[in-house]
Amino acid sequence: MSEVDDLPRFPFPVDAALEPPAEWAELRSKCPVAHVKLASGDQAALITRHEDVRQILSDPRFTRPTPGDDSARVADSEDGGIFNSDMASVIPQHGEAHLVWRRGIGKWFTAKRMNALRPGIAAMAEQLIDDMVAKGTPADLKASLGFPLPVWVICDMLGVPDADRDRFSHWSDVMLSMTRFSTAEMKAAEQEFTRYMAGHVALKRANPGEDILSALITDPEPMSDATLIATGIGLLIAGHETTANMITKMVAMLLSDRSRWESLLADPSLVRTAVEESLRLDANAGIGMSRYITEDVEIAGTVLPRGTTAMCSMAAANRDEEAFARASEMDLARTPNQHLAFGAGAHACLGQPLARTELQVVLEVLLRKLPSLDLAVAVEDLRRVEGLVVGGLVELPVRW
Template identity: 60%
Template sequence: MCPSQDREPLRYPLHGSTALAAPGEWDVLHERCPFARVTLPSGDEATLLTRHEDVRQVLADPRFTNVLRARDAARISDEESGGVFGSDMAMAIPARGETHRRWRQAVGRWFTAERIATLRPGIEAMAEKLVDDMVAHGRPADLRTHLAYPLPVWVICDLLGVPAADHDRFAYWSDVLLNLNRYGQDEIEQAQDDFVDYMAALVYTKRETPSADLLSDLVIEWDPDREPMSERELVFTGQALLVAGHETTTNVIGKTVALLLADRRRWERLLDDRSLVHSAVEEALRFDADPGVGVPRYLDEEAEIAGHVLPSGTTVICCTAAANRDATVFDTPGEMVLDRSPNPHLAFGTGPHSCLGQALARAELQTVLHVLLRRLPSLELAAPAADLRRLEGLAVGGLSEVPVRW
């Protein structure tokens, strides 16, 4: 099973038998092959890590960078830049050291738990409105279209100060940035140029007429002790936050609800005890078997991980979803345990590049569940869970639709 130098590498990403199922290879990889050779959608080879401790160690190690523009780095997608991880956006945001720390500090103060708590009433009000609209539409309905997509879009637009009316444009641009094999090179280049032009115009507007939003704050630099961001950093920071702020959250909302409804005993348990929503969200994040391609890292010097020497020039794929099913860390990892505690999952990564928006994502997930449990207690899937379709062609994993009725 373990691909050695004289055997064919595994084709990656790995998929389960259904859109919600875990790949069968994970158990074998955990036990026998902690460093597996894989072929990426681009055709390039990389090293796949699936064990919790190994993934956690690499993500926390500053020697492994998140920029894949080096000549010998593996490309994730088949486009010339290798996709979002090798894009101009990835290159513009500081990747390590003091400049990266300052960037995270400037942006991260907008994503603290305290600040996100002030956003919760607005998130709940919007979720209520979207559920109203879904009910008015009638059943069955696609929960992704009516709730899982528009809620994160509204939230990140409001936080950044981006006109929500433009959401269809940057949703398309986001998909192109996250391309694996869905778009051609000409379309990719045009979309990237258009996205940059849009963000540059928005930065100019914020400089001329600032308001109380994240992008205006970064442009105006209210804090005199902070080093100003360059125009390029501002454009690509706004771009990165727009992409990350809606695309991944949209997908995880859809999958969380689908997982809870796939075995309706889970939904019934939450109906009986709403205090479990917090731990259920964490368990859904852990149990998610398809978050996408994982977390790629490039190593520009030799490093030893778990007794295995990785040479300089290695591209590592940290499969956080597989790490979250590691039986040495989680009891009964193949079961969804709504009150699991502790739950040291790696869905948001760890270390210097852990997800800045994790408090916001948690707030949105928890709010969605509370609203749905209260408003639509009879909610159920309108199609067999085995028939749900996987989102194809992008670096993020999700469901193309989440059909529901009530």
């Protein structure tokens, strides 16, 4: 048996859908740089302390692994999954080229644009909730609201049909697989999604609209078709998959101890800080962010040699007692709240203003329209999404 075979498997198995694995607290206190084995069988260094995770994510020397690196693969497929895919290599990951790419996209996620989107997001949330209520209780909040709302928003921003959302969802799940889908299925999904997005890029070239893809095509420094396609796919996956899961998890956390929901009903001004605290306390956030170490670096007294793949667990870091008082408790009024749910540094989540806007609006509308909302199952019966690089709940049964 090799040394890698003896290493703990990461992500760690967890029974409770909303609770963290016991290993996080143990590693933060005793072994903040731990050797683990990923689903691929490859070895990585797991980073769990807030200060260390922020340091690595903010260090411009270290970036997302690209197919040219000899990095650890996240998935058990031949090509190692979405972070090692051809699509990931098309979008520039380093230096000035990456900054130029981010600037082109970032213009669409300003506070001014997000405020302009709020009324439309609220109207769509109200419509989806009305449809859910009309069908009666119990309902699955994920299928009724958590999933369709962010898909509608990102489709509108990209100028692609919301009616295709079930196809996006399937392609996204397959491409985000760690252990659930085969290499052949993952390649097929990437090819199908690429063909689909290539068709949309061609349509936008011929007939530009008021959307991100059209703006990027008509930009004075236009992207190549390959970059446009990869960008469209990346925004569509990130724009619905993570937010749909987070809406569902946030509501589950707030209803799992109903005094939290009652606190928000009594004081809706807490919505913004409650959203941030839900992001911080999310124990089911997925695998985290990997970074390829290009030169020797010391973290928490341990030297990571060049060629190491560091897995930064933002979710473990967000429960670090050194960074947050009463870190394991949900404090709906917590401020400041320097959580790392969106990462840090040059690769911090581009869409975080949109995610925050959607989470805040959904919570505001739910509190107003369904004050009696409650879980329709026991917390211990909630089921995690398994086998993907993102975390989530399979469904969220609710009543009112």
